[in-house]
Amino acid sequence: MKTKIVTKEDLDILNNEGIHHIFPDKIKLSIQMGTCGKASGAERIYHIIKNKINTDILLTSTGCIGLCEKEPMVNVFVPGYYPVVYCDLDEEALEELLPAWIQGELPEKNCLMQLNRTTFNTNGPILKVKENIPQMEEVSFFKLQKKIALQNSGIIDPFSVEEYTGRGGYYSLYHVLKDLAPEKVIEIITDSGLRGRGGGGFLTGRKWQSCRNAPGEPKYVICNADEGDPGAYMDRTVIEGDPFRILEGMAIGAYGIGSPEGYIYVRTEYPLAVETLHKAIREAREYGLLGEHIFGTDFSFDINIRRGGGAFICGESTALMASIEGKVGEPRVKHIHTVVSGFREKPTTLNNVETWANIPAIISMGSEEFKKIGTKGSTGTKVFSVVGKIMNNGLVEIPMGITVKEIIFDIGGGIPFGKKFKAVQTGGPSGGCIPEKLLDMPVDFDELKKAGSMMGSGGMIIMDEDTCMVDVARYFVSFLVQESCGKCTSCREGTYQLFNILNRITEGQGKEEDITLLEELSETIIDTSLCALGKTAPNPVLSTLKYFRDEYDAHIKEKKCPARVCKALIEYRIIPEKCTACGKCRKACPYNAIAGEKKVPHQIIKDKCVKCGICFEICPFDAITKV
Numbered sequence: 001m002k003t004k005i006v007t008k009e010d011l012d013i014l015n016n017e018g019i020h021h022i023f024p025d026k027i028k029l030s031i032q033m034g035t036c037g038k039a040s041g042a043e044r045i046y047h048i049i050k051n052k053i054n055t056d057i058l059l060t061s062t063g064c065i066g067l068c069e070k071e072p073m074v075n076v077f078v079p080g081y082y083p084v085v086y087c088d089l090d091e092e093a094l095e096e097l098l099p100a101w102i103q104g105e106l107p108e109k110n111c112l113m114q115l116n117r118t119t120f121n122t123n124g125p126i127l128k129v130k131e132n133i134p135q136m137e138e139v140s141f142f143k144l145q146k147k148i149a150l151q152n153s154g155i156i157d158p159f160s161v162e163e164y165t166g167r168g169g170y171y172s173l174y175h176v177l178k179d180l181a182p183e184k185v186i187e188i189i190t191d192s193g194l195r196g197r198g199g200g201g202f203l204t205g206r207k208w209q210s211c212r213n214a215p216g217e218p219k220y221v222i223c224n225a226d227e228g229d230p231g232a233y234m235d236r237t238v239i240e241g242d243p244f245r246i247l248e249g250m251a252i253g254a255y256g257i258g259s260p261e262g263y264i265y266v267r268t269e270y271p272l273a274v275e276t277l278h279k280a281i282r283e284a285r286e287y288g289l290l291g292e293h294i295f296g297t298d299f300s301f302d303i304n305i306r307r308g309g310g311a312f313i314c315g316e317s318t319a320l321m322a323s324i325e326g327k328v329g330e331p332r333v334k335h336i337h338t339v340v341s342g343f344r345e346k347p348t349t350l351n352n353v354e355t356w357a358n359i360p361a362i363i364s365m366g367s368e369e370f371k372k373i374g375t376k377g378s379t380g381t382k383v384f385s386v387v388g389k390i391m392n393n394g395l396v397e398i399p400m401g402i403t404v405k406e407i408i409f410d411i412g413g414g415i416p417f418g419k420k421f422k423a424v425q426t427g428g429p430s431g432g433c434i435p436e437k438l439l440d441m442p443v444d445f446d447e448l449k450k451a452g453s454m455m456g457s458g459g460m461i462i463m464d465e466d467t468c469m470v471d472v473a474r475y476f477v478s479f480l481v482q483e484s485c486g487k488c489t490s491c492r493e494g495t496y497q498l499f500n501i502l503n504r505i506t507e508g509q510g511k512e513e514d515i516t517l518l519e520e521l522s523e524t525i526i527d528t529s530l531c532a533l534g535k536t537a538p539n540p541v542l543s544t545l546k547y548f549r550d551e552y553d554a555h556i557k558e559k560k561c562p563a564r565v566c567k568a569l570i571e572y573r574i575i576p577e578k579c580t581a582c583g584k585c586r587k588a589c590p591y592n593a594i595a596g597e598k599k600v601p602h603q604i605i606k607d608k609c610v611k612c613g614i615c616f617e618i619c620p621f622d623a624i625t626k627v
Contacts, residue, residue: 004288006296011165011174014287018166019124022156027057027104028077032154034064034240035272036233040071045089049074052098063241065154067141068394070112075155078104082120082127087112106130113139115155124166141392141411146373148381149357150397153241158276161283164244170289172363173248176255177297185256186212189359192367193379198224198315198352199427199456200532201378201445207349211339212257214347219259221250222343222350224320225266225273228312229428230479232459234383235353237395239266239273242357243280247290247303249359254301257349262303265320267310277305312429312483315457316531317342317350319485330485331531352457354383374400378444382455386412388462389419398443405439408462419464423547427456429476429483430536432543433469452543454536468565469548470555474502476540484533491534494525498541506566510556518545564626567611571627576601578623585615585624 005011031037031046050059062075070087077083084106086097093110100107114133117126129135136142156163164170176185190205211219223246227235239246250262266274281303284290292300306324314320314329321343323329342348358380362370371379378400384407387393391413398407404424408414415421423433426443432453434441441447445455463472477499486492498521501514522538529535545552554560561569574585574594579601586594586602593609596602604615616624 002283002286005170006288008174008178011170014162014165014170015123015168016166018160018162018164018169020166021160021163022120022166023124023127024058024077025079027079027101028060029053029057029101030060030062030075030077030083030157032064032071032073032075033061034153034237035270036064036068036237037071037073038272040068041090042072044091045072045074045094048091048094049098053102057102060157061159062155063153063158064237064395066145066150066237066395066397067112067392069392073112073154075115076101076106078106080128081106081130082114082116084114084130084133085112086110106133108132113142119155120167140413141394141396144402144406144411145397146381146399147397148361148373149238149245149354149383150241150395151361152245153237156242158241158243159279159283161244161280161287161289164242168364169244169360170248172360173251173255173289174295176252176363177295177299182212182256182258185252185363188367189256189362192362192370193377194355194358194362194370195378195445196351197354197358197382197455197457199454201455204351204355207339207351208253208257210337211347211349214340216341216346218261218346219257220343220346220348221254221257221259221262222321222324222348223250223262223264223356224315224317224350224352225264225270226308226315226320227267227270227353227457228310228315228483229457229459230476231387231461232385232428232457234385234395234458236270236273237385238353238357238383239270240276243276244284245357245360246277246353247280247284249356250303251290251294251301252359252363253349253351253356255299257347259349260301262301263306263324263343264303265306265308265314265324268307269310274305274307281305311485312479313485313531313533316533319531320350321348328485330487331533333530354458375442375444377446382443382458384458384460386460386462389415389464389467390462391416400444401442403440403442404434407443407460408439412462415462415464419466421462422465422467423463423469423472425453425461425463425472425476425540426459427454427536427539428459429479430454430533430539431456431459432539433463433472433547434543435547437547452546453539466563466565468506468561468563469544469551470502470561471506471563471565473540473544474499474506477502477537480533480537484537488528488530488534490525490528491530491537494521494529495534495537497521498525498538502541505552505555506561507568508555508559508566510552512556514556515545515549515552570611571606572604572609572611572613572616573625573627574602574604575623575625578621580621580623582620584618584620588614588618590614 194204195201
């Protein structure tokens with residue numbers, strides 16, 4: 001049984017233990033073992049190292065530091081030095097690196113960067129910086145970032161409450177419970193200007209105050225970890241890398257609101273996140289940081305986990321609460337807000353993972369310091385998953401107000417293979433597509449909305465010149481058709497008809513009047529849908545019509561797909577002058593649609609060709625083209 005933390009002295013002891021865990025007096029290898037790391041082979045790296053080291057070497061795990069493109073990664077802690085991060089690891093690289101690490105050496109091979117005192121911002125020892133190794137703030141991917149919600153991810157052991165406390169964890173909760181009245185806590189959060197990071201951007205402090213003022217007991221706090229946007233994994237990464245931050249944030253919010261009980265609603269498709277939360281809650285309870293009389297005060301609060309079945313609609317607040325109650329996950333009309341009548345018809349505050357993760361930092365740094373980050377209307381930072389046609393796929397946390405161009409080209413490294421940037425889709429499937437001409441637009445809640453998109457939970461999908469924007473709109477509308485709960489006719493039938501029209505256009509059967517029909521249908525869906533899923537569902541259509549109208553015209557009037565993506569509107573041809581008759585395309589074609597003899601340029605039989613593209617991809621001489 002862990003020692004229950006009651007006094008400031010108890011917390012200081014735990015803090016010192018944590019600092020010693022983070023900076024041990026012997027070599028420590030910490031494998032980045034988030035879901036993305038495991039998918040890249042981190043578990044194999046872990047077991048290879050485990051089988052080759054002795055008990056003099058500490059072997060632990062951590063979450064993802066954000067640069068998923070470079071995984072698997074290992075943080076190497078050598079006594080006397082700040083840890084060094086090694087990337088792109090495989091068995092061959094380990095054969096050379098592991099013996100050096102064991103000897104306390106920090107070679108430059110596969111070295112990404114060193115995490116220095118600026119990164120750690122802790123009371124730990126002042127250590128040495130290794131020469132000839134870039135510091136974190138010198139690496140382009142991290143240079144413009146500001147870590148708040150992600151400040152521990154990829155650094156601490158997510159299963160260790162000691163390491164979390166060693167980085168200053170739980171001091172905010174202690175300060176709140178010992179020194180502040182609940183009303184003062186809400187005042188600080190309100191003054192910070194923190195807006196909900198889950199999509200709507202509503203002021204967090206105002207929501208808390210409304211819930212506290214609402215009649216009825218008990219009151220509830222809920223963490224929405226039902227992250228369903230394609231390409232988005234912000235919440236998952238925060239949970240897997242720093243779960244105690246979420247628990248502390250929820251406890252602070254519960255104290256301010258007056259809630260004895262909280263729930264975390266997390267999707268079943270996140271098994272590692274679920275496991276991490278269960279372990280963190282168990283650890284917090286054993287230390288007395290959850291449960292009865294936290295820090296010896298009259299405040300008692302506990303957290304339960306509920307797993308969702310993967311329905312996108314359950315990201316909507318009322319549908320989520322219905323799901324926790326065991327009911328069908330579908331929205332209800334919000335003529336009475338959930339802060340007045342939510343979960344079990346009691347006052348309920350729901351925020352997403354990133355919002356809760358910001359709370360301890362705001363209490364620690366103060367609202368004035370927090371407001372210095374970001375813009376006047378969008379204070380603080382925002383976490384984005386930057387994926388798609390970009391060099392550095394990964395997770396970034398940037399100050400609000402940074403430009404789209406800085407995210408894509410300075411942090412993300414630009415577009416691979418010399419391709420031209422075309423658009424970035426933000427805000428999930430209900431977001432919009434931002435074109436090249438808006439690259440200098442600052443990223444915050446209000447500017448994205450003006451551009452016809454939205455912040456959403458933080459997904460950012462990058463597209464290059466080979467992307468068809470009509471097909472992009474069709475894809476996202478197709479997703480929303482499948483995920484609509486079907487409760488209201490405008491969303492259920494309207495999105496289905498949007499998809500049919502878009503599908504017809506991509507198949508070369510579009511009509512000029514389809515453009516007007518798309519616009520009118522979109523406006524009707526926005527005006528008459530019950531919840532935000534329906535009201536924002538037409539965004540992919542309207543934004544692509546606004547910025548890429550020429551592509552719609554090409555599909556409809558010319559029966560051509562400028563990006564050469566839509567199968568019905570493209571044709572594969574063999575260029576006789578380039579064809580060497582090597583036969584690779586003919587042998588690879590699954591439909592025997594390529595004819596030709598040796599030393600004679602081959603031909604594609606149009607009636608047999610299904611436009612699968614295998615020949616185009618396999619030809620070593622670029623003799624096959626799409627037109």
